[in-house]
Amino acid sequence: MSERSTAERIDAPGVIELPRHPAVATWRPATDDDVDAITDLAQAADRVDHPSWLTPREDVEETFESSWIDPARDTLLGLDADGRAVALGAVVVHPSREHHLHAYLNGRVHPDFRGRGIGRELLRWEHERTLQALVELDSPLPAAIFVYAEETDTAARHLAERRGLREERWFSTMVRDLALDIPRIEQTMHAGDPAIEIVAYDPSRTEAARLARNDAFRDHWGSLETPPERWSQFVEGPFLRPDLSWLAVEGDRIVAFALGSVNEEDWAVQGYTSVYIDLIGVTRDRRGRRLAPVVITALLRAARAAGLEKAVLDVDTESPTGANSLYGRLGFEPTERSVALVAHH
CATH class of the missing domain: 3.40.630.30 (Gcn5-related N-acetyltransferase (GNAT))
Structure with a gap:
């Protein structure tokens, strides 16, 4: 346990700028009306990132049902000019907060829109929102921010490293x-x-x-x-x-x-x-x-x-x-x- 609280030891922006990218017409918080669109986005990404399993719709629904998640502040949906969901940022602070604080960045970009810099902007927003959420908890507990990526997803790994995260544990x-x-x-x-x-x-x-x-x-x-x-x-x-x-x-x-x-x-x-x-x-x-x-x-x-x-x-x-x-x-x-x-x- 630290002698200083997260509010004292973490530097977080008071105001977070929305991502900016010409391929994304609108950035807004996700709502439960977006469950189908988010599921389609997640499964399109799944088929490229880890083709052995798909994100079920029920997992997406839990984002809007869990008491420890505030979708209005902790999600960000990117829509193209046709209203298609092409990117999603989500921040989750683990509900168990007695001994450690763990926060997870769960961003997805549709495969058709990758390689254009959307992921970099999205991860920047997620990271800044996570820092802000940890500061708001004003807790003396040790805190950690996690990004999980497939071994083959070198782009996601590089983006996370650019935000100061380091590879720490491997899973098979x-x-x-x-x-x-x-x-x-x-x-x-x-x-x-x-x-x-x-x-x-x-x-x-x-x-x-x-x-x-x-x-x-x-x-x-x-x-x-x-x-x-x-x-x-x-x-x-x-x-x-x-x-x-x-x-x-x-x-x-x-x-x-x-x-x-x-x-x-x-x-x-x-x-x-x-x-x-x-x-x-x-x-x-x-x-x-x-x-x-x-x-x-x-x-x-x-x-x-x-x-x-x-x-x-x-x-x-x-x-x-x-x-x-x-x-x-x-x-x-x-x-x-x-x-x-x-x-x-």
Whole structure:
């Protein structure tokens, strides 16, 4: 914790100039009436930036439903002369603000309009708005600004570096063919260990799952606690599949989990049917008992039984739990990579 507040240690403009570019006729805040236009813009960018998955409309809707986001101040939509959405800037300060402040810059430019300097102007606005938002919090907590970019998106990486962010952490997408043999793995038991049951996720365990997630990820890079509102958006959303999500339960407590979701829109661009494993974790006091491979393989077997062809996940390449090595041993193979660029304040 700093002795000085963000208002004292961060230099932010009082007034932020809108981007200026001849290809963009109008810049204005986004509203919930723009959800379809933003989804079209995001998916056009997805097909170029990471052609293995698409931004779902539901994710765009959350921008206008989340209590910690003010779209009137934290979004900026660029329209061409025909009213087509060609650029979007969005700033999000993570809702968990007890120990650290994390802010994310989420800009998109339509592929047809790239290479003209729009992204540079948009990122400048996002960065200045983020600095302003951190100053307004007037907090002594350490703060960090994040931009995530695909390894192949050198333009986005260079723009972020020009704003003072530096490449800090790499992530790998890994894919497993469910037609391959799935091993049967037994948890490691010690004398006096309480009984641990492996069960499918059930909505009655929502809060227990949130607490387990927060415990398991406390020592993970870039991770903050997930508050109830954000957790509800995830577990009550349209994509989580309880039948493809597995828990290790000790009494009323969840001590390990592998939660899977299915977005059928992704299948067309992937070329195969899949489950995406959103979260895998083990509470810190139950690590070393082979619970992670137990719940993962339970998920893999359930996905195969559901007729799905592959399982996909993303992993921090420097995970403190050695997760990337574990996934390799379980048959996952790396495909794409992305990087987090960060500025600390």
